[in-house]
Amino acid sequence: MIRGADIVVRSLIAENAKHIFGYPGGAIMPVYDALYDYSDQIRHVLTRHEQGAIHAAQGYARVSGQVGVALATSGPGATNLITGLADAMIDSTPLVCITGQVAAHLLGTDAFQETDVVGISMPVTKWNIQVRRAEDIAPAIAKGFHIARSGRPGPVLIDITKNAQTEAGEFNYVPCLSIRSYRPYFEIKKDEVQKAAELIKAAQRPYVLYGQGVVIGKAEAELKAFLDKTGIPAACTLLGSGAISEEHPSYVGKLGMHGNYAPNMLTNHCDVLIAIGMRFDDRVTGDLKRYAKQAKVVHLELDPAEINKNVFADAPVLGDCKQSLSMLTEAVEINSHDEWLSRFKELELLEKESVIANDLSPTKVGLTMGEVIRFINQYKADDAILVTDVGQHQMIAWRYFDYKTSKTQVTSGGLGTMGFALPAALGAQMYDYSRQVICVVGDGGIQMTIQELGTIMQTKAPVKVVLLNNNFLGMVRQWQQMFFDRRYSFTELDNPDFIKLAEAYSIKASKVSVRDGLSEAVADMFLHDGPYFLEVVVEKEDNVFPMIATGCSVEEVRLS
Amino acid sequence: MNRYTILIYTENFIGILNRITIIFTRRGINIDALTASESRLDGIHKITIECAVTEEQIIQLVKQIEKITDVIKAYYFMDTEVVYQEIALYKLPIDSLDASLEKVIRQYNAHIIAAEKEFVVIEFTGHKEDTQALLETLKPYNLLEFSRSGRVAIAKPRFSVSEYLNNQTL
Numbered sequence: 001m002i003r004g005a006d007i008v009v010r011s012l013i014a015e016n017a018k019h020i021f022g023y024p025g026g027a028i029m030p031v032y033d034a035l036y037d038y039s040d041q042i043r044h045v046l047t048r049h050e051q052g053a054i055h056a057a058q059g060y061a062r063v064s065g066q067v068g069v070a071l072a073t074s075g076p077g078a079t080n081l082i083t084g085l086a087d088a089m090i091d092s093t094p095l096v097c098i099t100g101q102v103a104a105h106l107l108g109t110d111a112f113q114e115t116d117v118v119g120i121s122m123p124v125t126k127w128n129i130q131v132r133r134a135e136d137i138a139p140a141i142a143k144g145f146h147i148a149r150s151g152r153p154g155p156v157l158i159d160i161t162k163n164a165q166t167e168a169g170e171f172n173y174v175p176c177l178s179i180r181s182y183r184p185y186f187e188i189k190k191d192e193v194q195k196a197a198e199l200i201k202a203a204q205r206p207y208v209l210y211g212q213g214v215v216i217g218k219a220e221a222e223l224k225a226f227l228d229k230t231g232i233p234a235a236c237t238l239l240g241s242g243a244i245s246e247e248h249p250s251y252v253g254k255l256g257m258h259g260n261y262a263p264n265m266l267t268n269h270c271d272v273l274i275a276i277g278m279r280f281d282d283r284v285t286g287d288l289k290r291y292a293k294q295a296k297v298v299h300l301e302l303d304p305a306e307i308n309k310n311v312f313a314d315a316p317v318l319g320d321c322k323q324s325l326s327m328l329t330e331a332v333e334i335n336s337h338d339e340w341l342s343r344f345k346e347l348e349l350l351e352k353e354s355v356i357a358n359d360l361s362p363t364k365v366g367l368t369m370g371e372v373i374r375f376i377n378q379y380k381a382d383d384a385i386l387v388t389d390v391g392q393h394q395m396i397a398w399r400y401f402d403y404k405t406s407k408t409q410v411t412s413g414g415l416g417t418m419g420f421a422l423p424a425a426l427g428a429q430m431y432d433y434s435r436q437v438i439c440v441v442g443d444g445g446i447q448m449t450i451q452e453l454g455t456i457m458q459t460k461a462p463v464k465v466v467l468l469n470n471n472f473l474g475m476v477r478q479w480q481q482m483f484f485d486r487r488y489s490f491t492e493l494d495n496p497d498f499i500k501l502a503e504a505y506s507i508k509a510s511k512v513s514v515r516d517g518l519s520e521a522v523a524d525m526f527l528h529d530g531p532y533f534l535e536v537v538v539e540k541e542d543n544v545f546p547m548i549a550t551g552c553s554v555e556e557v558r559l560s
Numbered sequence: 561m562n563r564y565t566i567l568i569y570t571e572n573f574i575g576i577l578n579r580i581t582i583i584f585t586r587r588g589i590n591i592d593a594l595t596a597s598e599s600r601l602d603g604i605h606k607i608t609i610e611c612a613v614t615e616e617q618i619i620q621l622v623k624q625i626e627k628i629t630d631v632i633k634a635y636y637f638m639d640t641e642v643v644y645q646e647i648a649l650y651k652l653p654i655d656s657l658d659a660s661l662e663k664v665i666r667q668y669n670a671h672i673i674a675a676e677k678e679f680v681v682i683e684f685t686g687h688k689e690d691t692q693a694l695l696e697t698l699k700p701y702n703l704l705e706f707s708r709s710g711r712v713a714i715a716k717p718r719f720s721v722s723e724y725l726n727n728q729t730l
Contacts, residue, residue, distance in 0.1 A: 118575060119578065122575065122582060126629065128575075180632065181571050181631060182629045182630075303627070304623055304626070305623035305624055305627050308619070309620060
């Protein structure tokens with residue numbers, strides 16, 4: 001018999017969790033007491049806020065492909081996890097979050113720091129449970145890890161009452177391998193693959209859209225093999241970036257509201273649309289009534305609820321795309337689509353002339369976000385990880401960052417959580433200190449979780465923070481300019497001296513406001529051994545283009 | 561919009577009903593009736609939900625319900641595909657019980673299931689139209705209280721949850 005709190009920690013160790021991110025408090029104190037004894041087997045990272053802890057766990061999960069673990073106390077500790085849970089839910093990130101809860105006899109009495117976190121988190125967790133007895137802890141954690149990482153991954157919350165942590169129970173860790181009510185995988189139906197293959201074989205202008213499902217399903221090699229054989233043009237979603245090299249001949253660019261011109265425009269000109277591990281988010285499709293209506297749709301997808309949710313699939317293939325892609329590759333013929341590919345190249349030229357050139361090599365005085373990314377590309381390592389926040393800098397960094405390998409992109413896609421980047425970058429860095437982690441962030445977003453500079457200080461995580469400062473909530477300002485008659489309602493920011501702030505946290509910092517010296521500043525940042533904070537003051541009122549305005553069709557993508 | 565009956569087989573865990581109902585809440589869909597009870601199988605609960613939605617909506621709803629970890633299986637049916645009943649109870653003052661009321665009770669094949677000093681309680685089972693018709697008929701008799709259950713249903717098409725569970729492959 002051992003203490004429930006020890007069961008918690010030993011269960012986490014049994015699940016091979018190497019890092020946990022958390023913040024202590026009354027109702028989780030027994031677990032923290034237990035952690036003290038296991039610090040040689042599991043590393044706890046003390047963040048400065050529970051939201052920081054869960055975003056760090058997300059960053060960790062996204063680059064490692066493993067389950068991220070966050071720990072918080074009851075009440076406010078638990079409620080501070082909610083944004084991260086919602087973010088992980090919509091971006092399919094595997095997490096196990098453990099929260100302390102008041103003792104079982106106090107449940108429902110409005111005890112100090114009691115909150116119904118199981119109720120609150122229900123819509124934003126894949127599964128959650130409250131545990132009130134020590135012997136139920138290990139089975140709950142085993143089940144939680146299985147659910148979090150299997151099938152379409154997602155966040156799990158396990159709420160453990162204080163008495164369960166202090167009471168003793170038997171500990172015999174049995175990993176959970178199956179749950180009778182839960183089917184995370186499906187046997188792929190050969191006839192579904194065949195039907196998809198027939199459509200692809202007959203297609204004149206087939207077009208692949210791939211998303212994060214390829215990354216989660218570790219199907220990067222299978223996607224490449226499929227594209228190598230078929231020569232079909234392929235575009236990625238925000239979270240699919242990096243799944244294949246952008247130098248692959250089939251790669252034509254990025255989809256969505258601020259994606260590339262050709263991939264959006266030509267969605268309405270293909271005859272067969274092959275969606276792989278993506279969910280037709282509204283930021284990708286624009287107006288659904290005018291989305292790819294001319295095309296037959298093939299949809300390779302693991303989550304049955306995603307099939308026919310937004311776009312009707314003529315040939316759905318339910319199952320893990322790692323398997324279905326290899327089956328499909330076998331069933332299709334060697335082909336090439338040079339003429340069709342050249343249409344993408346033609347439109348790409350248009351985008352290069354009217355947008356990309358000005359973004360990357362501007363002639364105006366003010367610095368652009370794009371040129372900062374250009375210098376990052378110049379000096380970064382091939383396997384550097386880009387972590388971004390939400391807004392203009394996110395779209396620009398995504399558009400121009402040179403993705404060379406998979407799992408190099410960490411951003412808040414579905415939920416659009418400002419404040420995500422700094423803690424997520426810390427989490428990504430904790431997974432591997434030897435990898436470059438570049439945190440590109442705006443002046444709005446960084447201030448939502450800026451306290452995590454303290455965690456970077458304490459852990460010495462060598463995160464390279466690149467603050468693109470336009471003293472505006474830039475994306476909102478852009479919309480105000482375009483759709484609200486330039487009425488800049490509460491989007492301009494009076495910012496603190498970020499350099500002093502970074503230095504207050506003992507983080508080496510520098511600031512660039514003019515083009516001269518930008519290149520050197522970026523180079524210096526990468527040369528520095530340890531965390532670094534680079535502030536670049538950019539043009540105040542730059543806009544991100546191309547753009548598909550809300551309610552518009554993908555064909556109405558604008559270049560200015 | 562069509563009227564559908566959803567049959568859901570779930571593990572008997574705390575909070576499962578909440579997980580199911582928030583799927584409706586989030587989409588702004590009203591649940592017209594809901595019943596929950598143990599099923600034929602040990603430890604497995606059966607939840608019956610009645611709602612009026614489009615075909616597209618019902619397909620999506622049932623997929624979302626089935627996605628819940630602790631839901632074993634969910635099915636949906638049109639009214640023609642299920643045999644269903646609702647039970648209604650009607651409370652009337654004892655002095656309303658005259659020959660004409662007794663005739664009504666006989667006509668409807670309803671039953672008096674409780675008679676107290678002050679009141680009687682009549683029970684009647686049928687579809688909503690039937691229990692509603694009796695409600696209208698009884699109103700002039702100084703109806704005191706009325707209570708109607710949600711629908712309980714048995715599907716006509718053959719399916720077996722126990723077979724489904726036995727055929728589970730990972």
